[in-house]
Amino acid sequence: MGFKSDIKYRSAADKVFFGVICFFTALTMVPLFLILWELLKKGYKQFNVNLFTEVAPTSMDAMLAKMSSELIPGGVLNGITGGLLIIVVAIVIAIPIGIMAGIYLADNPKGIFSGSVRYLADLVQGTPSIVIGIIAYAWVVKPLHSYSALAGSVALAIMMLPLIIRSTEETLKMLPASLKEAGLALGASYTNVVIKILLPSAFGGLFTGILLAISRIMGETAPLMLTALGASIINWDIYKPTSAIPLLIWEFYQNPNLVDLIWSSSLLLLLIILTLNLTAKSIARKWKIQ
């Protein structure tokens, strides 16, 4: 083969290889669109105002509606409110602990204690959610003798913690050391430097981390089955069993009369999570640390 034809062959091979890379990259986006398409196709009929304003229907109502080939009445309002309650309480538990641990790790990068905390956080992140559900069952459900929103919140808070700890640590590490020095050089105490200078400067990163942690736990079902259990009514009492959208999807799936509702409720859950992720992205971009 002459030099010229060799060059031709090589550039052709390059083009083929580049094409293959592009093809497989595009392929990664396919599942998401297929899922959205499937959910839209099967769920759009039930995706209406009732979904947000009414609680889950009883099996009987659904059966009657199906027999007269009407839309199944009711929605997932008890799941929306229940999920909100569980997540708000989980946030209240996880944010202060997570942020303080993150501050410690950012300030003390070395040492056995920091290393262990970091390692354990990673382990918790890798722990199957059902196991965390069992732990929350043993810690909260058992002593209180009742399934409750609080138990669900504890399980979800444990799952959020590693994400918040690591995002806080990474964000604070990105802040220039000169910021901390500037505060201390004015005579400020360490507490004031952290609260009035470092945390506000890191706000974008912290907020993004928290949103991502929320979207991570939003769809968790297994730990909630063992803790929040589910409820057919709207419940705002943290000591009582409470529903959440993933729990409702699981219930609908098990009931032949309600099974048609899984599509619209899954669509809603997916849309909420996508929105959270997109919001987190745009905040991260807007508040980028300069």
Add this chain to the structure above:
Amino acid sequence: MNNLTGEYLLELKKVCVSYTPGKNAVNNVSADILPNTITAIMGPSGCGKSTLLRAINRMHELYPNIVTTGEILLKGKDVLKMNPSEVRRMAGMVFQRPNPFPTMSIYDNVIAGYGLNGIRLKKSEKDEIVETSLRNVALWDEVKDSMTKKGSFLSGGQQQRLCIARALALKPELLLMDEPTSALDPISTNRIEELLLELKEQFTIVIVTHNTSQAARISNYSMFMYLGDLVEYDTTKQMFTKPKDKRTEDYLTGVFG
């Protein structure tokens, strides 16, 4: 040096600073500084000039491996025995790169020292301090209509003047400046140098610089440091015309550095 007034603002007595045990980055430095003067600390990179400056307001305490020994007297009181917060309020610091607090407005940046120290002021008192401080750094006219804007909107030179204003707002006795113009363009540098000459009337300034001509332009006294030692300390005029030490002469004439 003659002490005409009989009262030094700052006295350094056998100050040693070490990053690793047994190795001094600043070695036995003794020097006295008169009030209302500008003292320049010169020397090649790594000679310990910033390290010495940061020992004065105890910034080294941020890093537990750094050990400072000796005596540093500020208005006769040993700073190593004072509360670090009190020391740092008496000795304001300006850093190499402008570092205004990015989340705060220009106004809040200037007054930040009070809030950070838990001192509550009336709005009128705050307004007065902000205006005085910004006038002191000749920034008032440029920013008086945009006080609520973030400090990071200003140019580099303006940001550095804002940082000086922030330090001055606490009415310090001493202003420590760590190469404050090395990140700035010549015009901004010139403005800050003029500013320092005015500020000398009210404050005492110690400035670290690797720019010998800057030292010659603005300082009354100069220190030359080399490998952690204070080689020579004299009036700037004396040092630039008749240096006593061969190393000082070599540095100033550009033989090394």
